[in-house]
Every structure is written in C-alpha cells, then in structure tokens.
Ligand SMILES: Nc1ncnc2c1ncn2[C@@H]1O[C@H](COP(=O)(O)OP(=O)(O)OP(=O)(O)O)[C@@H](O)[C@H]1O
C-alpha cells in the first residue's frame with residue numbers, strides 16, 4: 001500500500017488533517033492554504049488506508065463544477081473509477097435522495113424541478129388567481145419570502161406572524177403556492193433541501209439507514225451553508241458519523257442569500273470533541289498578492305482570526321490601472337491578455353472577475369473584436385440573457401413583422417391578456433392559411449374571429465409594435481432602444497419584481513441602451529443601423545462562446561470565482577459605487593461582506609493580479625463618475641504599481657487623488673487633447689476621450705453626441721478642433 005503518496009508534499013498541519021484518526025474536525029484556514037486539497041486527500045486516505053468503502057463516504061461541495069473536479073482528483077489519486085461515493089452539492093444530494101425515496105417524501109416519481117425563473121412564473125399566476133396586485137405583492141418578494149422560510153425549515157403552518165397583515169398575506173401566498181406545487185409534483189430549489197430534511201424527520205428508518213451507511217461526511221466551503229443545510233447534515237451525522245468541515249470565515253460571501261457563517265462556531269458546539277486544525281501556509285499566490293489580501297481583510301472587524309503566509313517569492317507588483325472609462329478599461333485588459341497569450345501562455349489561465357453580470361458586456365465586445373475566445377461561468381453571455389432577448393425581440397419585430405420567434409417571445413411579455421387559447425387560434429390560422437403569426441393575428445382581428453377581450457388585447461399589441469416603429473424610425477438607435485424598453489412595459493415588468501435578480505435584469509436592459517449607443521457597424525454595411533445591430537447581437541449570442549475544448553479566457557462574477565485559481569487575474573470595475581456597491585457602503589455588515597468578496601477576488605490570483613477602475617463608466621445607460629474603490633486604498637502601497645500608458649496622461653492615483661497633469665499637456669502626436677471638443681463631417685460634434693499609437697497609426701476615441709463613442713484613425717478622420 002503506497003500511503004506516502006497521499007501525504008507527499010503536504011505540510012505538517014495538512015498531514016495531520018489528512019491522516020487524522022476518525023474524529024470530527026474543523027479545518028479553518030485562509031484562501032489557497034490547501035483546504036480543498038486536504039479534503040480530497042482525506043477521502044483517498046480514508047479509502048486506501050482506513051479501508052473505508054466508498055459507499056460510506058458523503059462529500060459536499062459548493063458548485064457542481066467543484067464536485068466533478070473533486071471526483072476527478074480522488075479518482076486520480078486512487079487510480080480508478082469510484083463507485084458508491086456520494087459527492088455533490090447540497091441540492092444535488094437532496095435531489096438524489098428524494099428520487100430514491102419519492103414515495104416517502106410524498107412526491108410523484110417523476111417530480112420536476114422548478115428553477116427560480118419557473119418559480120416566479122408560477123407565482124405570478126398564483127397571485128393573479130388570488131386577486132393580488134403584483135405591484136403591491138411583487139413576485140420577487142413572494143419568492144424571497146417563501147425561499148427564506150424554507151431555508152429556515154418553516155412550512156406555512158409553522159409561521160407565527162398572525163399580527164402582521166402583510167406577512168399574513170405572504171404566508172397565504174406560500175400556502176397556495178405550496179399546494180399548487182404539491183398537486184403538480186413540482187419542487188423548487190429550497191424545497192429540495194427542506195423535503196430532504198423532512199424525510200429525516202418523518203421517516204426515522206430511512207434516516208437510520210443512511211446514518212448507518214455514511215460514516216464519514218466531508219464538507220467544503222462550510223462558511224456558506226444555511227440553516228436547513230446545517231440541520232440536514234447534523235441529523236445525518238447523528239452520533240456515529242465523523243464529520244470534517246473545511247472553511248474560511250473570511251470567504252463567507254452568501255450572507256445575502258441566507259448563509260450563516262455562525263455555523264462554523266455552532267459546529268464546534270454541536271459536534272463534540274471536534275479538533276480544529278489551522279492551515280497557515282498559502283501555496284497559491286505570490287507573497288505580494290498574499291500580503292495585499294491579508295492587509296485588506298484586516299479591515300474587517302468580524303473575524304475568527306487566521307494567519308496566512310507564503311514561501312513564495314514577491315513576484316510582480318499588483319498593477320492598478322486607472323482607466324478613462326469602461327471601454328478603455330476593457331481594451332487595456334484585452335491588450336494585456338494578448339501579450340500574455342503571445343508569450344506562450346494559455347488563455348484559460350487568465351480570468352476576468354467583475355462584481356455584476358452586466359459588466360461583462362463591454363469586456364465581451366473587446367474580446368470578440370480581438371478574436372479571443374472566452375467563456376462565461378455561472379451566467380449567460382450578455383446577448384443570451386432573458387431580458388435582453390425580450391428587448392431584442394421587440395426590435396426584431398419592429399424591423400421585421402414576420403419574425404415568428406420574436407412574435408412568440410413578446411406577444412404576451414409583459415402579460416397583456418393574450419392567453420394560450422388566443423395564441424393557439426393565431427397559430428392554427430397561420431398554419432392553415434400559410435400566413436405568418438403577425439399576418440394571422442391581423443386577419444383574426446379583422447375578421448372578428450377573435451372577439452371581446454382577446455381581440456382588443458391582440459390589436460393593442462399589433463398597434464404597439466407599429467406605433468413604436470413609426471415613432472422611432474428616425475431616431476438614433478439608442479434612443480429607439482430606450483423607447484422600446486420603456487414603452488413595451490418590459491422595464492416596468494422587471495422593476496415590479498424587485499430583488500437582486502430583477503434589479504440585475506433592469507440594469508441589463510439599461511446596459512443594452514449603452515450597447516446600442518456604442519455600436520459601430522462595419523464600414524461596408526449597407527444595412528440599416530438597426531438591422532446591423534440585430535445581426536451583431538445574434539452573432540454574439542450564437543458564436544464566439546468557446547466550447548468546452550477551446551482554450552478560452554474565463555469571465556465570471558467574483559461570487560462564482562470562489563474556490564478557483566488562475567495564474568493571471570483581472571479584477572475590473574473596482575470603484576466606489578460599484579464595488580462596494582452604493583447600498584452596501586452604508587451598512588457595516590454588508591460592507592464587510594463586500595470586503596470578503598474582494599478578498600476572494602484577490603486570492604484567486606496565483607502570479608499576477610491587475611486591478612482596474614474607470615474614472616467614468618457608462619453602465620445601465622447612465623454615465624457616472626466613480627472614484628477608485630476604498631478597497632484599492634486599503635491595499636499596501638508597496639504592493640502596487642500604478643500603470644501608466646504612454647498615450648494617456650491623466651490618471652487617477654490609487655489613493656483617490658488625481659495627478660496634477662490631468663488634461664494638461666496632453667496634445668500628443670494626434671494633435672488633440674483629452675476633453676477637447678471636435679467635429680466630424682459625418683458624426684457631428686463630440687469630445688476626445690482617449691488616444692493611442694503614434695504617427696500614421698495613431699487613433700483617437702471621440703464620444704459623439706449623436707452616435708456615441710468611436711475610435712477613429714487620426715490620419716483619415718477629418719476631425720476638426722472646435
Ligand atoms: N502542501 C502543498 N504543496 C504544494 N501545493 C499545495 C499544497 N497544498 C495546497 N497546494 C496547492 O495550493 C493551491 C490552493 O489549494 P486549495 O485550492 O486546496 O486551497 P483552498 O484552501 O481550498 O483555497 P480556497 O479557500 O480558495 O478554496 C492549489 O493549487 C493546491 O494544489
């Protein structure tokens with residue numbers, strides 16, 4: 001038996017954890033200290049050395065991706081496929097359990113899972129059925145109420161809030177929603193966990209069976225478990241199982257979704273004799289990156305306290321780039337990735353991390369322009385997002401009434417009383433008479449085959465599209481888009497939902513306006529600007545996204561980067577108001593969670609970290625002036641290197657002050673200076689935002705009032721100073 005290979009290259013504390021006798025254990029340690037690695041080796045150790053059968057082990061990870069990686073690594077260590085090991089996320093494991101015991105869980109065999117969008121759609125119907133106005137009872141609020149109760153293990157009957165009429169109504173919604181789900185055999189995400197917990201509560205013999213089976217339970221990223229997950233785990237463990245949890249309180253970033261970092265302390269009380277092992281050596285990052293991360297997180301008051309050091313060399317300083325605006329920022333990032341790639345490194349070793357999904361759009365466009373394949377993790381590409389597709393469908397229909405897919409998509413989005421029955425009639429008529437849906441709808445209204453409410457709803461929709469086109473045909477594309485988002489009711493629909501996700505959707509819609517404003521068609525395009533933009537959007541949605549096997553730059557939110565590591569990391573948009581966000585800046589607990597998120601971001605980087613912020617940012621359709629984030633100022637100066645590009649002279653310093661030479665002396669070879677007003681024969685008046693290059697190759701970026709920002713080759717641009 002080759003035991004040593006499981007302990008090779010491990011430090012003393014790691015060995016202690018991997019080779020510990022059967023006991024409860026907490027591995028509490030900072031980022032990159034090998035927690036996940038220890039957990040993997042512990043599983044292999046249990047199997048090979050302690051002869052524990054795979055079927056007696058249950059391991060929990062935070063994401064599906066982490067599960068499959070972990071399985072792969074254990075199999076690699078043991079040199080063979082694993083059978084019987086339960087390894088998955090809490091949701092995945094609960095799902096597996098419910099499938100196996102659907103009768104005992106009172107579920108039909110073929111129960112279906114509701115994702116969060118499905119859940120909202122169902123709730124919308126239920127609210128209608130209950131005669132509750134969505135404006136007063138936002139769907140998002142209702143789903144938030146239900147999920148939070150489920151996360152606490154509460155059924156409608158368990159909620160004691162009889163004095164508060166608002167809460168009572170939500171309680172009633174919960175009840176009706178639950179009855180509907182139960183009748184239809186539908187299970188939402190929170191329900192998976194709650195039902196799995198109830199299975200333990202109500203079916204002791206099943207619990208006993210699994211308690212008998214799983215002698216070892218291991219949980220990664222424990223700091224982000226919620227109450228019901230904890231309760232489920234505790235029951236499963238019973239008195240027999242040995243539980244090993246690994247986590248880092250400094251990386252608890254899901255408090256807003258009900259995660260309880262206190263679960264770590266609770267574990268020590270509830271699981272007697274737990275040994276705490278601390279890992280203090282970081283193996284991931286250069287000492288510069290680590291020092292920056294340690295210094296940053298020291299600003300948090302609520303910490304369990306940990307040390308982290310590394311033997312690694314200092315490496316390169318962290319580069320801080322003060323971009324002029326978000327376009328400049330993404331060009332900078334892409335430029336650096338290109339250099340990195342040209343030096344023979346894989347694209348997949350580079351990650352771009354951002355706070356909000358909407359930030360990906362500008363980055364995506366720069367990457368596409370540079371022809372660099374990229375992949376977005378844990379989220380959809382900008383042009384594939386539901387709300388963006390909705391808005392584009394309106395534009396498509398305005399552009400071409402016969403666009404069937406677009407018609408189907410928005411005819412009743414937002415809901416305007418065109419039900420399935422009416423739609424069925426339209427579809428049938430279209431088929432029988434060989435018409436498009438649009439034409440068929442007209443005919444049915446004209447011939448009075450549709451009557452009453454259905455007829456007026458349909459004709460209102462047809463008129464809306466015609467009117468939108470008439471009213472906006474002559475307007476610039478971004479004004480047209482803005483009008484569509486407002487007039488169609490899309491924006492109001494998402495605004496009414498409230499909450500994080502809906503808020504993100506509204507922001508994305510506004511970001512679409514920015515996208516249209518910045519859009520420049522290829523020179524030789526004869527198409528209308530709208531057609532050109534629509535094809536651009538369609539192409540961006542369909543292609544470019546690298547498949548599994550292509551080497552591609554990794555894009556993701558800071559939240560989805562948890563647990564991962566990359567040699568080259570870019571943290572973008574590190575600005576006050578963005579990161580930390582406006583709201584969290586005002587509340588100390590939320591601010592600390594944002595800081596932990598920054599800590600997670602920094603500690604993803606192995607050898608080189610870039611942090612960038614933009615002085616002005618056009619996001620969600622608005623142009624904002626942003627100061628560098630306080631998180632940048634909290635980093636030690638000797639770890640930072642301020643990037644200065646040759647062409648761009650004015651730079652905000654990381655400490656928030658602006659260098660004196662701002663917008664002065666910046667006439668360069670292009671003959672223009674930053675902030676100067678210019679005029680162009682075709683695009684009209686604008687302001688110089690940036691320039692690059694020299695001589696014949698120099699380019700200036702101008703923000704034109706009518707048509708947004710464009711890069712022009714100075715030699716041919718025929719720009720005149722005003
Ligand atoms: N003793 C060791 N010797 C060499 N490399 C190690 C050692 N321990 C861990 N590593 C490496 O350090 C990196 C970080 O390890 P790992 O991902 O397990 O850390 P972690 O504590 O789980 O981090 P996070 O908190 O970000 O999840 C990995 O590349 C891992 O292979």
Ligand SMILES: [Mg+2]
Nearest residue numbers: 035036037563
């Ligand atoms: Mg880890």
